[in-house]
């Protein structure tokens with residue numbers, strides 16, 4: 001009989017640890033809601049003791065997102081565990097996830113603890129967590145480089161202390177599939193009490209093997225897989241959950257396992273995560289990449305036209321990719337617009353629809369055909385925004401090979417118009433300087449990049465940039481426009497708004513409700 005594999009999504013914890021991918025609370029809640037729609041089993045919402053912002057976000061997700069288990073991560077320190085419980089306690093189903101390293105290399109150089117001390121800390125942490133909730137997960141960090149006998153001894157003890165899920169992480173992405181399968185099999189066959197709990201794995205992708213290792217673990221007894229959407233995460237990232245899900249689904253003949261995921265939400269979730277984190281999905285990425293279902297060779301195209309399955313092992317519709325030939329333009333009405341958005345899976349409020357339609361009309365004056373990709377960009381970048389402190393009202397640029405690039409920028413803040421001009425070594429530099437003069441914030445531009453959405457000379461320019469004020473925390477901004485300088489100004493103002501929002505005086509839970 002087909003067996004269930006539980007999916008533990010850590011996009012908001014490990015995924016958010018990707019360099020440059022910081023999310024604000026409103027964005028985290030949006031992603032969590034989408035993950036619940038996708039029907040993952042557990043959402044690891046964050047690391048509550050790490051910062052007040054992390055705590056608030058985990059707490060808001062626990063209260064607001066239903067139909068899914070919400071987990072908070074904590075080390076074995078009691079104050080970590082207490083804080084994690086405070087954050088997740090109001091979830092429909094709350095899980096505490098506590099961890100400690102078990103490898104000698106971590107024990108000696110990082111923790112400076114003996115194996116006995118680690119053993120005791122692990123057992124005490126699980127008992128503490130168990131005093132709060134029945135659902136306790138315990139992870140042995142750097143398990144793949146740990147002594148297997150010691151690892152098994154720790155696992156036995158934490159299971160006896162009440163852990164209900166034991167997770168075996170390949171923290172540094174060192175494992176290879178066959179060896180990792182044997183490793184998991186040894187744990188599964190040797191540890192007393194393992195049959196009473198769920199065995200889990202958490203694989204990293206440093207050698208590009210995270211998904212393969214996760215599958216090898218499942219074949220050897222694991223029943224929970226940890227991973228992220230688009231495979232984002234520390235360094236080279238985590239196992240991409242969409243790939244795990246689609247492997248089970250596509251190769252049912254080989255893997256007798258299933259997940260509860262609604263695969264039709266995969267593409268939408270991938271898009272949302274990519275747009276909010278600013279981490280682009282590579283074109284040839286399995287399952288969700290732009291080219292995942294594109295056929296270039298003439299022989300392949302001919303085959304697919306005659307019969308899709310000649311060269312396609314998955315139906316794109318199964319992951320929620322619906323391509324439509326319907327092209328919207330200047331004369332399209334609100335109804336056609338709403339219908340097309342519905343077809344793309346967007347469910348907008350009346351207010352959002354009004355704003356999106358206004359933006360669409362303005363765009364249709366400049367661009368003849370509005371494609372699905374354009375519509376997705378409009379919704380992701382223009383509509384799903386935190387309440388902006390500053391709004392770009394007016395932009396004038398003079399630039400060229402013989403003059404000093406100068407920008408005049410007018411922003412609106414609380415009904416007041418503020419205008420400044422500045423010179424720079426190029427027009428983008430001049431824009432940033434003019435905005436800084438208005439806001440009084442001295443931001444550093446960390447990077448700036450542009451992409452054309454779709455093809456054609458009238459394509460929308462999609463600018464992604466990152467700024468920082470303290471050199472630590474980075475804010476990503478995006479802007480789209482047919483004019484790339486206008487897109488740059490919008491992106492910069494968007495990043496500044498996020499910075500201002502993040503640094504506003506008090507972040508109260510009641511304030512979150514209004515923004516999401």
Ligand code: MN
Nearest residue numbers: 014171202234
């Ligand atoms: Mn990790």
